[in-house]
Amino acid sequence: xxxxxRRRARLVRGVQxxxxxxxxxxxxxxxxxxxxxxxxxxxxxxxxxxxxxxxxALVNTVLYTLLxxxxxxxxxxxxxxxxxxxxxxxxxxxxxxxxxxxxxxCLLVFIxxxxxxxxxxxxxxxxxxxVMLSLGLVGAAYMAETIRAGIQAVPKGQxxxxxSLGMSHGRAMxxxxxxQAFRIVLPPLTNELILLTKDSSLVxxxxxSLTQFELANFGRDALNEHKSxxxxxxxxxxxxxxxxxxxxxxRRLEARTAKAR
Amino acid sequence: MTTDxxxxxxxxxxxxxxxxxxxxxxxxxVLRGIDFSVARGEVVCVIGPSGSGKSTLLRCVNLxxxxxxxxxxxxxxxxxxxxxxxxxxxxxxxxxFQSFNLFPHLTALENLTIAQRRxxxxxxxxxxxxxxxxxxxxxxxxxxxxxxxxxxxGQQQRVAIARALSMDPELMLFDExxxxxxxELVGDVLAVMRGLAQDGMTMLVVTHEMSFARExxxxxxxxxxxxxxxxxxxxxxxxxxxxERTRTxxxxxxxxxxxxxxEVADTGAAG
Ligand SMILES: Nc1ncnc2c1ncn2[C@@H]1O[C@H](COP(=O)(O)OP(=O)(O)OP(=O)(O)O)[C@@H](O)[C@H]1O
Ligand SMILES: [Mg+2]
Numbered sequence: 229x230x231x232x233x234r235r236r237a238r239l240v241r242g243v244q245x246x247x248x249x250x251x252x253x254x255x256x257x258x259x260x261x262x263x264x265x266x267x268x269x270x271x272x273x274x275x276x277x278x279x280x281x282x283x284x285a286l287v288n289t290v291l292y293t294l295l296x297x298x299x300x301x302x303x304x305x306x307x308x309x310x311x312x313x314x315x316x317x318x319x320x321x322x323x324x325x326x327x328x329x330x331x332x333x334c335l336l337v338f339i340x341x342x343x344x345x346x347x348x349x350x351x352x353x354x355x356x357x358x359v360m361l362s363l364g365l366v367g368a369a370y371m372a373e374t375i376r377a378g379i380q381a382v383p384k385g386q387x388x389x390x391x392s393l394g395m396s397h398g399r400a401m402x403x404x405x406x407x408q409a410f411r412i413v414l415p416p417l418t419n420e421l422i423l424l425t426k427d428s429s430l431v432x433x434x435x436x437s438l439t440q441f442e443l444a445n446f447g448r449d450a451l452n453e454h455k456s457x458x459x460x461x462x463x464x465x466x467x468x469x470x471x472x473x474x475x476x477x478x479r480r481l482e483a484r485t486a487k488a489r
Numbered sequence: 490m491t492t493d494x495x496x497x498x499x500x501x502x503x504x505x506x507x508x509x510x511x512x513x514x515x516x517x518x519v520l521r522g523i524d525f526s527v528a529r530g531e532v533v534c535v536i537g538p539s540g541s542g543k544s545t546l547l548r549c550v551n552l553x554x555x556x557x558x559x560x561x562x563x564x565x566x567x568x569x570x571x572x573x574x575x576x577x578x579x580x581x582x583x584x585x586f587q588s589f590n591l592f593p594h595l596t597a598l599e600n601l602t603i604a605q606r607r608x609x610x611x612x613x614x615x616x617x618x619x620x621x622x623x624x625x626x627x628x629x630x631x632x633x634x635x636x637x638x639x640x641x642x643g644q645q646q647r648v649a650i651a652r653a654l655s656m657d658p659e660l661m662l663f664d665e666x667x668x669x670x671x672x673e674l675v676g677d678v679l680a681v682m683r684g685l686a687q688d689g690m691t692m693l694v695v696t697h698e699m700s701f702a703r704e705x706x707x708x709x710x711x712x713x714x715x716x717x718x719x720x721x722x723x724x725x726x727x728x729x730x731x732x733e734r735t736r737t738x739x740x741x742x743x744x745x746x747x748x749x750x751x752e753v754a755d756t757g758a759a760g
């Protein structure tokens with residue numbers, strides 16, 4: 229007797245579950261649990277990481293991210309306004325900048341600013357400045373495009389109403405358009421902040437001193453010291469401590485914008 | 490000020506003077522030679538079919554659109570003169586839009602104070618005093634702290650009128666202020682406008698509300714195809730139109746159902 233379509237579908241799903249359960253059981257039996265636990269969650273190693281992994285590494289990750297984000301946001305806003313300017317050269321500069329810095333790896337910018345500039349110009353940039361510029365220069369390119377889209381999403385009638393009240397173009401931008409644009413771009417900007425949090429790990433390139441370690445660097449250093457993966461696992465979890473709430477925030481903001489429409 | 494007015498004589502009695510106004514969007518010529526003026530204290534209603542250029546005319550008066558040719562003078566200042574600071578002229582012209590265009594991130598009160606503070610540089614207490622007086626004038630003193638999204642369309646439009654009034658304009662432009670409203674909300678807005686007219690405000694109003702035009706307007710202008718077809722008192726233009734195009738338009742606006750029936754029946758459209 230041929231199986232009905234629905235019964236066949238149920239059978240296929242049953243087989244899939246079966247295979248999955250078998251795979252999990254086999255893995256559990258074969259795995260060396262002791263070794264795995266020692267590698268990924270060695271309590272002694274974990275204890276040794278605290279409190280420095282919080283007070284130094286986590287704090288530095290947040291600091292580097294915020295430096296890059298703050299600078300990137302300011303530069304991104306300027307670029308977005310230039311991109312929308314009625315003056316052609318401004319537009320050309322903004323487009324060139326955005327295309328250039330979106331197109332090259334952030335890593336390259338770190339190398340250029342961390343090693344290239346000091347060698348070529350014989351100046352030593354402060355570490356925080358180097359990080360701020362490297363993360364910010366690249367972040368600005370992305371944020372400029374986001375902000376431009378946000379400004380363009382503000383209805384034209386808003387500018388017209390502002391101008392008809394006698395506001396100059398600049399005043400209408402500052403008081404009316406940009407505040408509304410920022411509400412629109414808050415979710416994508418928060419996403420950008422998440423990306424920057426992860427990109428901040430690129431500072432490892434710069435050769436940091438102990439007090440400058442951020443999470444990734446700290447984890448790698450501890451990995452060498454303890455010959456254990458535990459520091460990496462904990463560093464990863466601490467990144468999630470930053471990024472998961474931000475992701476949650478994005479979803480909330482998006483829901484709010486959706487409701488406001 | 491009174492001596493000024495008497496010496497400046499006839500020039501100064503005109504709130505708006507438009508001469509040979511033309512406006513093209515690319516190939517499309519939307520205004521094809523408009524001459525007309527509005528006297529101080531006068532209420533002029535502009536009527537006409539969709540696409541006839543009514544909004545464009547209004548927007549040329551405060552230079553939201555750049556005229557292609559012709560002269561536009563507002564309260565003695567030629568706005569089409571390239572040397573004129575248009576921001577200075579615009580603050581003397583109130584504009585009310587079909588879609589309200591309130592600032593959604595500001596409360597009703599802030600909508601009324603922001604330009605007073607940033608453009609006229611009034612201090613906060615004075616700006617708020619004037620704002621509250623104008624909210625009162627449009628019957629919304631209890632909505633000062635509401636955001637636009639919390640207001641009905643009719644309330645939003647009245648806030649928009651109060652926002653324009655807070656700048657102490659010498660004249661007001663209205664572009665179909667009630668067209669986006671549910672029928673039961675139209676009355677409140679028209680009542681506010683009627684009050685303004687009674688107080689002597691100079692008003693140029695694009696509208697499809699024929700009863701308002703008939704009752705409030707000193708003069709009605711009928712536009713079609715980018716030109717003024719006829720103008721005169723409401724009794725003349727709405728009551729006894731001289732041109733066939735005006736008659737056809739009025740028949741459609743005053744009684745849409747009847748106009749359709751008569752078009753289908755191919756009888757005369759005028760009622
Ligand atoms: N910015 C613009 N670019 C191109 N064409 C335009 C623009 N603004 C208006 N037009 C065109 O100009 C013509 C007149 O438009 P306008 O808005 O002045 O008409 P209107 O009389 O106000 O019509 P309605 O009653 O529908 O508001 C229309 O054909 C319109 O498509
Ligand atoms: Mg219109």
